[in-house]
Amino acid sequence: MSDSINDINLVDAPDGVSGAGFFATSFEKVIGLARKHSLWPLPFATSCCGIEYMATMGSNYDISRFGSERPSFSPRQADILMVMGTIAKKMGPVVKQVYEQMAEPRWVIAVGACASSGGIFDTYSVLQGIDRVVPVDVYVPGCPPRPEQILDGLMRVQDLAENESLRRRNSPEYQALLASYNIK
Amino acid sequence: MELTNENVLGKIISKFGEDNVRDAFNPDGIMTLTTNRETIIDLIQYLYDDEELQIRFLTTLCGIHFPHQKDKELCVMYQLHSLRHNFRIRLKVFFPIGDPVMPTLTNIYATSNWMERETFDFYGIIFTGHPNLTRILNIDEMEYHPMLKQYPLEDLTREDKIDTFFGR
């Protein structure tokens, strides 16, 4: 590891009451922290952005610093669905199915213009944004985004994961959201 | 023999006659001929078999739609290449949109399989004798052939677009 960097943002100790000899914190926060640093992506790479994702995995950007280098091609094991590239209407149901197969908690990043909104491809065959089939947590603009931007998107998801309540996934709001996408 | 557009054209016309091979012109160095449905397969077979020409490589095949040409609305363009002589030739067949039928080329070139499927998908041209003429790129449920000029490009479900400034 290069020695020059000693000021990396390490994980901060969770807020809690630290007194003499004891340290109490909310359990949820610990789990939130754990989740934050262990987001295993499912790279749903269909086109150009997938190539930039390769760069993100590569040595120069190194997504593993965030604990996310284990790509889980099996949806059961993945935490974030990274949709990278154009999703055609033919592909839409597949995205939805993959999302349905993922276990909670799950997050979705729409990387790049095509996945987020259809981008330049405003055509009869392209789905105009994957938020039409699955709920999206974070959008990353760019066509394709630089690896920095993909990492930015990942960090936004980390923020979400860190602050999310363990019970959010059972909340009526969340169920209503899923119901609006006709999932489950 | 050095293949030139003139002597190849001469060969073809002497074989198939002036009626079947028309409108030879040369827009970009590649000789372009127009022929008809009945001749096209024989012509390509002839070009393939002829030991002198050895035009044995199908570069590409595509459909074109000319809605303003009466009874010649649809066109299929074949572009062939003789790797031996580095000679390219382009063949066109026009036919009315009411009768979008073409013979298949798959018996000569395996590669034309998907190209013909793509052409069918885009233009609805039916290649008789094709082993599996189904849509290839678009979803099966699609009801029209999108490359025909009358159909719009845009996804009609898109809401966030304002057309004022795009000059169209």
Added chain:
Amino acid sequence: MATENKTAALTELEQFRQDHGLALKEEQVLTTLNLGPTHPATHGIFQNILQMDGEKIMDAVPTIGYIHRAFEKIAERRPFYQITPLTDRMNYCSSPINNMGYHMTVEKLLGITIPKRAQYIRVIMMELARISDHLICNSILGVDSGAFTGFLYVMQEREHIYDIYEEVCGARLTTNMGRIGGMERDLSPKALHLIDEFLKRFPKVWAEFEKMMTRNRIFMDRTIDVGAISAERALNYGFTGPNLRAAGVDYDVRVMNPYSSYEDFEFEIPVGTKGDTYDRFLVRNAEVWESLKIIEQAYKNLPEGSYHADAPHYYLPPKQQVYTSMEALIYHFKIVMGEADIPVGEVYHSVEGGNGELGFYLISDGGRTPYRLHFRRPCFIYYQAYTEMIVGGQLADAILTLSSLNVIAGELDA
């Protein structure tokens, strides 16, 4: 959602089966395995419905179109200069080749000749793109056979290629590089410096990568005689590019129909013998060396002169003139609005893309947009042969064959 009619595809293969002793016995029960559309080995997205007898593949039915984006339809609705960003996204591993291939097609239509310097810059960029394309393909072959590390070693070099792109055009992957009539800007001193550095550093990295893979028996066993295709079948299937050359046919558009001053450069066409995965790997490796040679020559002999053609009707005037001169402003408006005078005509132009002959068939009716623009996409054409190449092999073979074919989804589905 299999769009292929299974029985039809089966009859197609019947002859092949007979030849290879693969004919099904009546009582044989096959397992259906869905390879894709999200299987990691499919990289892009296409589906292969495999019929397996244990680990042996008895039949495969490919389905494509999962990222069909209607390039050809979009091209009919956009002014000529706006199509460049589209071509970026076709073979996104080597976008500059696509960009410049398209530009050359339009230049052919417009009858513009490009100054030598611009042509040489194009050659440098196209060869860099070819390197980055081959580099991804060959290292992905390593990833799919389980050796991930070599991939990351050469990906670092690809970052350097991207740095050069970035310096030239301002983007990494979807470059939108060059304009109809030349380049959008000259090579900056920094870009020249980066190219120079790249030429010095890259050979070492590539030699190391070759050392890791080429003579490793595990890798050789995995690739030799896997997914082989004969020259005759390859031509019949319309193969071009490295995949055809691996089968032993030295067809290269750069040599047969030189464009952009390729005739000025010394290079060879590496060919293989059997057309198997190992041959494809070796051919791509050798082509990277050839590309390096070309870049070196072009870099050393880079002529002086303008980086764009003198074609005020089609090439945007310099910004400074637009701000000051009325004539330039009028040209500027005309070009941007797409009102430039486009001749009527049809042209076909092809370049040697990363995967083979990338052709553009352009019909113009004199309007602001192409009347018809058909792309000859090498991936789409040769991917048909995949079934024939994998039947009789094993699942693992199918995956390596797929990655050695370097099927780019964007180019496949258009």
Added chain:
Amino acid sequence: MEPLSNRRKQVEKKEMTFAERAYLPAIAQGLGITLKHFFKKKATVQYPEQTRERSDVWRGLHVLKRDDTGAERCTACGLCAVACPAEAITMTAGERKAGEEHLYREEKYAVTYEVNMLRCIFCGLCEEACPKAAIFLQDDKLAPARFERDEFIYGKDRLVEPLKTTETK
């Protein structure tokens, strides 16, 4: 097949030697290479603390420039919107009223100017199309990731370059 050109070169494809057949030498060689890299200097740039150098011509986030006096350069001619292949730019033009000379350089100006950053493909054609040097893609800023789709429609409030001088109205 017989050669088509004189530049053909057969790739080298030797039979495996005994050492190669025995797996181990090649494996040892590979292990040597990876071990060398184990101790090499790492290539990683620790984003977000460090950033990789970007070129000056990098096409990043858009900005609407002001001129030297602080007036907006854009005259709402619409060329950028026409040139945009992604149809991401929309604007409405307005007439400059008296007393607004210090705000807008020309008589026409953009009342609203929106770029849909999710549609935008950062191709740079708008910058090239602009005859007034008003819109630029900055090399030092990237469009950030956000949570909601609506947040990506950048209006003038986020696009126009902030005034450099401290005097604001």
Added chain:
Amino acid sequence: MESVDLLYKGIYILVIFGITLLIATYSTYFERKIAAFIQDRVGPNRAGPAGLLQPLADAGKLFFKEDFIPAKSNKALFVIGPGIAMLVATMSSAVIPFGDMLIVGGREIFLQAIEVNIGVLYVFGVVSLGVYGLMIGGWASNNKFSLLGAIRAASQNISYELAMGLSLIAVLMLTGSLSLREIAAQQAGFNWNIWYQPLGFVIFLVCAFAETNRTPFDLPESEAELIGGYHTEYGSMKLGMYLFAEYINIFVASAVMATLYFGAYNFPFMENLREAISDPVLANNVVTMVGVGVMFAKIFLFIFFFMWVRWTLPRFRYDQLMKLGWQILIPLAILNIILTGGGILLKEYLF
């Protein structure tokens, strides 16, 4: 056995269990770090200083991930699968002597959980059961990729067990004992078995790679072909247990290799060290403790080697793997047995 002995035993077993789990946990971290370093990256460094909390983060996440059982699976077996894998993996470290003996208060404590006189066979037997975890899990998932993975795992493990057993026999011929403690004791000082059994060691090493399903033999879970193989359908902690079991297996395999071939806790000049300390009890304890350190150093080296190889080599194909096992390794192992036998006879004849 006296109750105090039992107490010591109990503590020891707990310690070994803890160490096994700890090493397995941190193996994941080191795997990621080593992979990163080999690939010119820095690896996980955000969770805790230098990323040291990374395994805990993974574990925490996996524990609180939705526990999912596919609808069409065989539910009971689906749950049992990872359990068996984990159980079997943790069982096998019981007979490994991590050190010689300590003398505490006049009582001799052997640093070995259970002494059985067939220790080698015990390890061998338990390891051969590990495949059930994978098979049952893969089959119960009702997924074709999983099933293919399970079948690959089964055939691979059986095939390589044979070569492994045959390469072991040569060692056993040399040592004349099945007890690991005995074997370890015989290699005192620098008299390691590797000097007599280089070929056997290579065969054993290759088989160990195959038995632990590590690259180049990771066919049951090869990402590019089978997505995750037998654990495709597993998520949450069940997946965690599979991954854990794999790392424990690596640890055990490393320990066994260190014991059988690399002299276990023995190190050169240990007798000199023993003599240097006057008090015999203290001397014994110091040597033992250094020995424990040496043993773990050897184990870590082997674990590093496992990871190093993983990030260097491509993987085999199914038939090539079988060919290697049956046509190369087994004949080589038999040859090794014959050579060893000949060597022993020759030695007896000469001396």
Added chain:
Amino acid sequence: MTSLFFFLASLTLLCALMVVISKNPVHSVLFLIITFFTISGHYILLNAQFLAAVNIIVYAGAIMVLFLFVIMFLNMGKESEQHVKTSTLSKIAGTLAGGLLFVVMIAALKDSKIAGYDPETYNSQIGMVESLGKVLFTEYLLPFELASVLFLVAMVGAVMLGKKEAGEQHF
């Protein structure tokens, strides 16, 4: 010790029964494996640790894996084969055969005595590798060699069965 024996014995019988009873062949195999384990437990009670280990290695570790392997393969295509109808006749025949076997067993075993053990002559090493090997290579040499010939024959047969037919490819 005795209570352990009875526990193991009853478990063995129960699992053996379950092998026959359970409908899912995979479950049967798993029960069979447990049976082997309990039998190994018996060996350990008899102080035959070597046999116990070998029993597990060979039967549970290898042979049953193959069983499971084959059953998984067979189960792959078809949903279930549980609907096989057994005719009444075969049921009756099965019952009869089983009953007769039972009678024969009782008749054979009714006079046998439980071998007591004598602390004086008891050899604690009787189940160990060394004594086992000695006995095998001296007293029972002929049966041992015959058994090895039997294995050889079986191996040759297996190779013949698995041999490639002309034109057929196997991996």
